[in-house]
Amino acid sequence: GDSVTQMEGPVTLSEEAFLTINCTYTATGYPSLFWYVQYPGEGLQLLLKATKADDKGSNKGFEATYRKETTSFHLEKGSVQVSDSAVYFCALSLSGGSYIPTFGRGTSLIVHP
Amino acid sequence: SQTIHQWPATLVQPVGSPLSLECTVEGTSNPNLYWYRQAAGRGLQLLFYSVGIGQISSEVPQNLSASRPQDRQFILSSKKLLLSDSGFYLCAFDSGSTDTQYFGPGTRLTVL
Numbered sequence: 001g002d003s004v005t006q007m008e009g010p011v012t013l014s015e016e017a018f019l020t021i022n023c024t025y026t027a028t029g030y031p032s033l034f035w036y037v038q039y040p041g042e043g044l045q046l047l048l049k050a051t052k053a054d055d056k057g058s059n060k061g062f063e064a065t066y067r068k069e070t071t072s073f074h075l076e077k078g079s080v081q082v083s084d085s086a087v088y089f090c091a092l093s094l095s096g097g098s099y100i101p102t103f104g105r106g107t108s109l110i111v112h113p
Numbered sequence: 114s115q116t117i118h119q120w121p122a123t124l125v126q127p128v129g130s131p132l133s134l135e136c137t138v139e140g141t142s143n144p145n146l147y148w149y150r151q152a153a154g155r156g157l158q159l160l161f162y163s164v165g166i167g168q169i170s171s172e173v174p175q176n177l178s179a180s181r182p183q184d185r186q187f188i189l190s191s192k193k194l195l196l197s198d199s200g201f202y203l204c205a206f207d208s209g210s211t212d213t214q215y216f217g218p219g220t221r222l223t224v225l
Contacts, residue, residue, distance in 0.1 A: 032212045043119075043203050043216035044157075051212075089157070093212040100147075101207070101214055105156035 002027045006090050006104035013080055013111050021075040021107045023064075023090035031092040033057075033066055033073040038087045038106070047075075047088070085111045115140035119204050119217035126224055132177075132191040134220050136204030139185065144206040146187040147214070148179055151201040163187060199224045 007022040025033065032051045036044040048057030053068035062077045073090060087108050093101040116139045126132060138144050148160040159172045161179035169179050176195060180188045187204060204217040 034213065036214075036216075041219075041221075043219045044205075044214075045216065046213050049213060091214075093207075093214075100159065100162060101212070103157050108154075 002031070002092060002094075002102045004090050004092055004102050004104035006088075006107050009087075009106070009108035011107060011109045013109070015082055015111055015113050016079045017111075019075070019077040019080045019084075019109070021088055021090075021109070023073045023075065023104060025071050025073065025090075025092050025102075027071075027092055027094070027102075029094050031094050033064070034091040034093065034101075035062070035064055035073070035075050036089040036091060036103075038089065040086070044089060080109070080111045082111045082113055085109055115206075115208075115215060117204060117206055117215055117217040119202075119220055121220060122218065123221045124223070126194050126222065128196055128224055129193045132189070132194055132198070132222070134189040134202055134204075134222075136187040136189075136217055137185055138187075138206050141185070141206070141208050143184060144208055146181060147205040147207075148187065148189050149203040149205065151203065153200070157203070161189070194224045196224050198222065 004025045034049045035047040037047045038044045048059040050057040050066040053066055056065045064073050064075045087106045089106045090104040091101050118137050146163045149157045163169050163181045166181055177191050202220045205214045207214045
């Protein structure tokens with residue numbers, strides 16, 4: 001079946017450090033890929049997405065590139081802030097019909113001042 | 114614009130009591146609707162999803178049930194809560210064609 005694997009957390013960084021959160025996937029077909037962010041006590045919200053190979057999604061300084069050859073969608077940010085502390089979820093979905101999105105287990109990011 | 118509402122935001126219930134959590138969506142028609150649960154420090158567990166009125170699929174057999182009485186209303190219920198039902202409950206929807214899921218603010222349920 002389809003699956004998403006994320007690096008285990010928590011990831012702990014100092015402010016202004018470089019961030020990478022790894023995400024790899026297996027899927028039948030050609031999925032869309034997503035990163036969602038969940039701030040403490042809130043629901044998830046879409047951070048960025050990419051719908052086809054080599055697409056780069058970006059938002060709020062975060063970026064991720066859809067790599068079909070390595071089945072990966074790693075999340076990066078050049079300089080993290082304390083306000084980026086949250087849980088990040090990688091997910092995939094296949095368009096059409098009643099396909100249920102597949103989520104990774106989430107990676108907690110803690111940024112210290 | 115599309116919005117999703119959940120209530121209540123927090124709930125403390127005794128073991129054995131009933132439960133009703135409600136979710137409503139605005140700004141879209143015939144959405145796919147989902148109920149997820151998050152245990153503390155863990156990922157998302159899909160509980161139920163619905164592709165239309167009266168159509169409910171259960172992913173995890175347990176003492177919870179879901180109903181969709183209207184196109185944009187999704188209700189999570191239980192007749193008798195267990196301690197293990199404690200968690201953070203999230204409702205979500207997507208429109209099918211865009212794939213992106215939109216989540217509500219969640220309900221923090223504590224069963225004592």
